[in-house]
Amino acid sequence: MNVDLGNALAAEASPGISRENLERLDERVAGAHERIEAGIEAREHGYAALALPETVDTDAIAAAVEPFSDSEAVLTVGIGGSALGAATIADALDSDVEAYFLDNVDPEQVTTLLADLPLASTTVNVVSRSGTTAETLANFLVVRDAMADAGVDWTDRTFVTTGESGPLRELADRHDLPSLPVPDGVPGRFSALSTVGLACAAIQGHDLDALVAGAADQRERLSDSLFDSPAYAYGAICYALDVRGASVNAMLPYAESLETFAEWFAQLWAESLGKDGLGQTPARALGATDQHSQLQLYRAGPRDKMVTFVRPRERADRAIPETEFEALSYLGGTGLGDLLDAEFEATEASLAAAGRPNVRVEIDRVDERGLGELLYAMEAACVLAGELYGVDTFVQPAVEWGKNAARGLLGGGDFPEADAVDAKRTLRIE
Numbered sequence: 001m002n003v004d005l006g007n008a009l010a011a012e013a014s015p016g017i018s019r020e021n022l023e024r025l026d027e028r029v030a031g032a033h034e035r036i037e038a039g040i041e042a043r044e045h046g047y048a049a050l051a052l053p054e055t056v057d058t059d060a061i062a063a064a065v066e067p068f069s070d071s072e073a074v075l076t077v078g079i080g081g082s083a084l085g086a087a088t089i090a091d092a093l094d095s096d097v098e099a100y101f102l103d104n105v106d107p108e109q110v111t112t113l114l115a116d117l118p119l120a121s122t123t124v125n126v127v128s129r130s131g132t133t134a135e136t137l138a139n140f141l142v143v144r145d146a147m148a149d150a151g152v153d154w155t156d157r158t159f160v161t162t163g164e165s166g167p168l169r170e171l172a173d174r175h176d177l178p179s180l181p182v183p184d185g186v187p188g189r190f191s192a193l194s195t196v197g198l199a200c201a202a203i204q205g206h207d208l209d210a211l212v213a214g215a216a217d218q219r220e221r222l223s224d225s226l227f228d229s230p231a232y233a234y235g236a237i238c239y240a241l242d243v244r245g246a247s248v249n250a251m252l253p254y255a256e257s258l259e260t261f262a263e264w265f266a267q268l269w270a271e272s273l274g275k276d277g278l279g280q281t282p283a284r285a286l287g288a289t290d291q292h293s294q295l296q297l298y299r300a301g302p303r304d305k306m307v308t309f310v311r312p313r314e315r316a317d318r319a320i321p322e323t324e325f326e327a328l329s330y331l332g333g334t335g336l337g338d339l340l341d342a343e344f345e346a347t348e349a350s351l352a353a354a355g356r357p358n359v360r361v362e363i364d365r366v367d368e369r370g371l372g373e374l375l376y377a378m379e380a381a382c383v384l385a386g387e388l389y390g391v392d393t394f395v396q397p398a399v400e401w402g403k404n405a406a407r408g409l410l411g412g413g414d415f416p417e418a419d420a421v422d423a424k425r426t427l428r429i430e
């Protein structure tokens with residue numbers, strides 16, 4: 001894995017950072033690294049996520065899901081970090097076991113999905129660190145009911161990953177369901193490489209040890225200089241560009257298999273860094289598709305963005321047949337991968353030509369090892385950025401207000417936040 005900062009230097013982009021200011025920032029990286037290493041060693045809340053390459057027990061995960069080795073499909077019921085890590089891995093890698101995700105409570109989507117699922121051969125993978133998240137528990141109750149309607153004993157096809165207490169743990173214990181614990185001190189958005197993200201991967205037959213090996217590669221690269229660590233280089237350049245005006249970070253992978261990765265990145269970046277009036281806004285995008293959608297804004301809109309390109313250096317290709325159309329003859333005989341790579345390089349150059357900062361992140365290929373590198377590196381980049389911003393990276397207090405209001409509206413308790421809903425100012429235009 002490598003991170004190329006060339007197009008984010010002040011000589012190329014505005015906003016941009018000069019080489020000397022990057023070297024000055026590196027002095028702060030050294031101090032931040034010392035703090036991070038102490039947190040990792042002490043398994044402090046949040047920092048413990050960066051210890052996962054040493055602490056995750058892939059054999060225990062594989063053994064726990066072994067009873068479901070006959071699965072035709074796996075349905076993960078979770079939300080936020082309890083679904084996005086597993087979804088990133090599932091959507092990036094091929095498997096004979098189809099993975100589905102219920103991470104929203106849209107009744108039409110839930111009904112359509114459950115109607116299509118082979119419930120008798122589907123493992124329901126319920127994931128919630130707290131065990132109390134309304135969307136997850138509501139969806140599970142609906143899924144369990146659908147299994148009963150289909151004549152399926154839900155206790156035979158349900159796997160649980162949750163904390164030591166809470167309704168979901170009680171349910172697992174009461175019905176003696178196969179389960180795994182969530183790792184201590186690892187917030188959901190940092191838990192892809194733990195039981196939370198890897199149980200689904202194990203059911204799908206993916207190589208957990210290769211995922212963790214990729215993460216370990218990037219763990220070993222964490223050092224007291226951003227010039228020695230792709231993860232720290234990325235975290236530092238995002239921080240440096242943000243404080244110089246690039247308040248939006250468009251995550252633009254040039255691989256369809258990494259589209260969900262951009263969604264995972266959005267939670268990691270927003271929920272970790274969005275505090276005290278600070279934080280860079282992640283935008284989810286996909287190459288080459290968004291060249292025909294958002295690129296106009298990235299290249300000619302406000303100078304308030306950076307673009308992160310992520311691409312595999314190697315990919316399987318698919319030939320483009322020769323064509324009878326003279327105007328398209330340049331395409332015939334090449335491959336779709338050649339076209340995608342050319343479009344990537346052309347888009348990267350077009351942003352540079354317009355002086356728009358962009359960073360290139362490359363992995364060897366989208367396989368378990370490459371994905372493990374990418375996930376871990378982004379997590380470490382986020383932790384470093386949090387140190388540089390001086391925010392509390394590992395909490396998310398701002399999300400609680402809305403949860404309380406929704407619960408109050410549903411009669412789940414007396415929450416003053418619910419009163420604010422009725423007090424909404426309206427100016428409705430019909």
Ligand SMILES: O=P(O)(O)OC[C@H]1O[C@](O)(CO)[C@@H](O)[C@@H]1O
Nearest residue numbers: 080081082128129130133188399
């Ligand atoms: O795993 P849980 O406890 O169900 O939480 C799901 C998600 O909800 C959040 O707590 C935000 O509400 C995320 O941080 C987390 O990933």
